[in-house]
Amino acid sequence: MSRLLVCPPDYFGIEYEINPWMRRSNAVDSGQAIRQWHHLMQVLEQDVGAVLERMKPVPGLPDLVFTANAGVVVGGTAVPSHFRYPERQKEEAYFEDWFRGQGYKVVTLEPGRFFEGAGDLLGFPDTWFGGYRQRSDIRVFPTISQWFHREIIPLELVDNRFYHLDTCLCPLSGGELLYFPSAFDHYGQEVIAQRFALSSRLVVLEAEALRFACNAVCVGKHVVLPAGCPETESLLTSRGYLPHPVELDEFMKSGGSAKCLTLALD
Amino acid sequence: MTHDQETVLLQGHIIDSLILAKVLDRIQMMGGTFDLQDVQIGKTREEPSRARIVVRASSATLLSEILHAIQPHGASVESERDCRLAAAPADGILPEEFYATTHLPTQVRVHDQWVEVEGIEMDLGILVDPARLTAKTVPMGEVKQGDQIVTGREGVRVIPLQRPRDRDVFSFMESQVSSERPHGRVIGDIAKRLAQLRTGFREGKVGSKVLLAGGPAIVHAGGRDALTWLIDEGFIHVLFCGNALPAHDMEVDLYGTSLGYGHVAGRVVPHGHEHHLRTINRIRAIGSIETAVRSGVIKTGIMAACVRQGVQVVMAGTIRDDGPLPGVITDSLEAQVAMRAAIPGIGLAMLVASTLHAVATGNLLPAAVPSVCVDVNPAVPTKLADRGSFQAVGLVMDAASFLRDLARELGARL
Numbered sequence: 001m002s003r004l005l006v007c008p009p010d011y012f013g014i015e016y017e018i019n020p021w022m023r024r025s026n027a028v029d030s031g032q033a034i035r036q037w038h039h040l041m042q043v044l045e046q047d048v049g050a051v052l053e054r055m056k057p058v059p060g061l062p063d064l065v066f067t068a069n070a071g072v073v074v075g076g077t078a079v080p081s082h083f084r085y086p087e088r089q090k091e092e093a094y095f096e097d098w099f100r101g102q103g104y105k106v107v108t109l110e111p112g113r114f115f116e117g118a119g120d121l122l123g124f125p126d127t128w129f130g131g132y133r134q135r136s137d138i139r140v141f142p143t144i145s146q147w148f149h150r151e152i153i154p155l156e157l158v159d160n161r162f163y164h165l166d167t168c169l170c171p172l173s174g175g176e177l178l179y180f181p182s183a184f185d186h187y188g189q190e191v192i193a194q195r196f197a198l199s200s201r202l203v204v205l206e207a208e209a210l211r212f213a214c215n216a217v218c219v220g221k222h223v224v225l226p227a228g229c230p231e232t233e234s235l236l237t238s239r240g241y242l243p244h245p246v247e248l249d250e251f252m253k254s255g256g257s258a259k260c261l262t263l264a265l266d
Numbered sequence: 267m268t269h270d271q272e273t274v275l276l277q278g279h280i281i282d283s284l285i286l287a288k289v290l291d292r293i294q295m296m297g298g299t300f301d302l303q304d305v306q307i308g309k310t311r312e313e314p315s316r317a318r319i320v321v322r323a324s325s326a327t328l329l330s331e332i333l334h335a336i337q338p339h340g341a342s343v344e345s346e347r348d349c350r351l352a353a354a355p356a357d358g359i360l361p362e363e364f365y366a367t368t369h370l371p372t373q374v375r376v377h378d379q380w381v382e383v384e385g386i387e388m389d390l391g392i393l394v395d396p397a398r399l400t401a402k403t404v405p406m407g408e409v410k411q412g413d414q415i416v417t418g419r420e421g422v423r424v425i426p427l428q429r430p431r432d433r434d435v436f437s438f439m440e441s442q443v444s445s446e447r448p449h450g451r452v453i454g455d456i457a458k459r460l461a462q463l464r465t466g467f468r469e470g471k472v473g474s475k476v477l478l479a480g481g482p483a484i485v486h487a488g489g490r491d492a493l494t495w496l497i498d499e500g501f502i503h504v505l506f507c508g509n510a511l512p513a514h515d516m517e518v519d520l521y522g523t524s525l526g527y528g529h530v531a532g533r534v535v536p537h538g539h540e541h542h543l544r545t546i547n548r549i550r551a552i553g554s555i556e557t558a559v560r561s562g563v564i565k566t567g568i569m570a571a572c573v574r575q576g577v578q579v580v581m582a583g584t585i586r587d588d589g590p591l592p593g594v595i596t597d598s599l600e601a602q603v604a605m606r607a608a609i610p611g612i613g614l615a616m617l618v619a620s621t622l623h624a625v626a627t628g629n630l631l632p633a634a635v636p637s638v639c640v641d642v643n644p645a646v647p648t649k650l651a652d653r654g655s656f657q658a659v660g661l662v663m664d665a666a667s668f669l670r671d672l673a674r675e676l677g678a679r680l
Binding site: 141149151 | 282283285287311314342
């Protein structure tokens with residue numbers, strides 16, 4: 001069973017611009033955002049069978065809805081994020097309180113070292129990938145690696161449209177990797193090529209990468225991804241996965257999609 | 267010369283992720299160089315690896331640009347402590363545990379900044395002015411009570427010499443001295459350097475001065491004309507010698523002998539042994555070598571050429587000197603000070619046929635200055651080569667042959 005942390009989008013909106021997707025002039029249709037979010041929750045609970053933990057939304061924190069950036073959770077331990085931008089730093093205390101309130105052991109990184117949680121740290125049971133340069137600081141990975149005794153392979157994010165690792169790379173439960181190669185430099189692409197056989201590399205087309213096809217939630221054979229990515233769906237189907245497309249374009253206005261809206265707790 | 271370098275640490279899963287490769291590539295692509303000093307590779311997949319990298323660049327600006335570029339990939343500058351300072355307890359006495367210099371470029375860390383030590387010379391102390399962020403070498407005898415002197419080794423770094431860019435005899439990392447080496451090629455390379463330095467000197471380029479430290483064997487063996495020619499043609503700018511070289515050089519001019527040997531006849535002249543004493547006495551009566559040359563008493567030879575060409579001459583006396591000639595410095599510490607003052611700006615040093623002056627000069631020179639030591643006794647070039655500078659070339663050969671070959675290589679008809 002998979003437990004996910006989510007936060008209702010009651011106060012979601014575009015109140016600042018901290019990535020190339022955000023434009024204050026491109027206002028969020030709140031009603032539509034709420035409907036899309038509830039549909040996502042419904043798919044996750046009913047179709048995928050995930051258990052959802054809901055956080056209380058906070059006025060003035062429009063991005064609290066993107067719980068992937070709360071931190072990372074490993075067993076009973078949580079590492080809360082240190083956001084790069086002051087706009088999101090205000091969320092840190094709420095996420096940390098939530099972890100403590102749920103009985104997690106909280107370990108914190110050195111102040112001033114940016115780390116944006118599961119947005120930049122994701123992978124497989126024995127190996128993680130750490131996205132850096134856009135948001136997270138590469139220097140946090142050796143520390144986290146030591147805490148949890150896991151290898152963390154840093155990958156530089158070279159395209160600011162893919163500002164978190166989970167916007168361009170998604171590990172799948174069967175050991176395959178869904179990713180958009182151009183978001184990485186040739187070193188990163190080489191590292192991925194060395195680790196994954198050609199048949200395990202599911203390359204997403206640019207047009208669908210820009211719809212955040214990689215920002216998908218994989219639970220067992222289910223993959224929940226934004227709607228409008230038919231090629232990616234076919235790729236997934238060809239490997240035996242069950243794609244669940246969900247309309248999430250209100251959240252794309254803020255540079256986030258299915259994966260950004262959840263945090264894996266187990 | 268500035269040497270900008272900084273040590274950075276890189277840790278984590280830096281090997282499989284190609285982060286180390288990326289950082290090293292970046293340093294090189296930006297025009298820097300690196301030394302991978304220490305790499306510890308994790309024994310298991312989870313265990314992180316660690317690398318210590320010395321980054322070097324041709325300027326402080328480039329170094330800072332490189333550090334700025336590699337910092338996002340996790341390369342953090344190794345934190346270093348400031349050097350330790352202690353006040354000199356009295357004039358002429360360094361504090362206990364003072365840091366003794368080498369002849370290699372050295373920097374000390376003061377208020378978290380690397381400061382270049384000025385006046386590099388071996389076996390001295392380092393005097394720091396923490397307020398002005400300056401550091402310079404100081405001989406034991408010149409230290410003043412209360413001077414802030416570097417102690418211990420913390421916050422001090424010695425920068426190894428970079429391999430010189432010119433592809434000549436000085437660029438090979440070999441300090442061997444052999445009497446069996448073909449001299450022609452070596453002398454050819456020295457001649458090329460002299461020609462380049464003369465051009466640089468005439469254009470007012472810093473570091474273009476040529477120093478010759480020589481003994482009287484130059485005159486006895488018949489190298490006087492060649493050296494005179496080299497000076498007159500503007501290839502030599504500083505001369506270090508004792509009392510004997512000028513005495514015998516001027517003896518040739520006045521009596522046609524050196525140490526009593528007839529230069530042309532090639533045999534002892536009756537009462538010839540008195541000639542150098544009479545020469546010294548004559549110059550003492552005139553008051554100075556310069557006056558002797560300008561008044562036409564001394565017309566030819568090395569000293570006359572030096573006066574004509576405005577060559578800076580430092581004459582350092584020794585125990586058994588006759589006279590000495592006016593201008594010879596008889597206090598050895600004063601002589602050291604005068605020699606030291608003439609060192610900055612030297613681009614090539616030729617140490618010819620004098621154990622005493624060759625060793626003294628060699629010890630005053632920074633390792634970065636290319637030097638040639640010529641002596642019939644292999645012990646002298648060997649002793650100098652043992653200083654550990656790979657820009658020192660030793661030639662076991664007669665001084666006159668060396669100077670003549672060198673002058674001919676540069677176009678003299680001798």
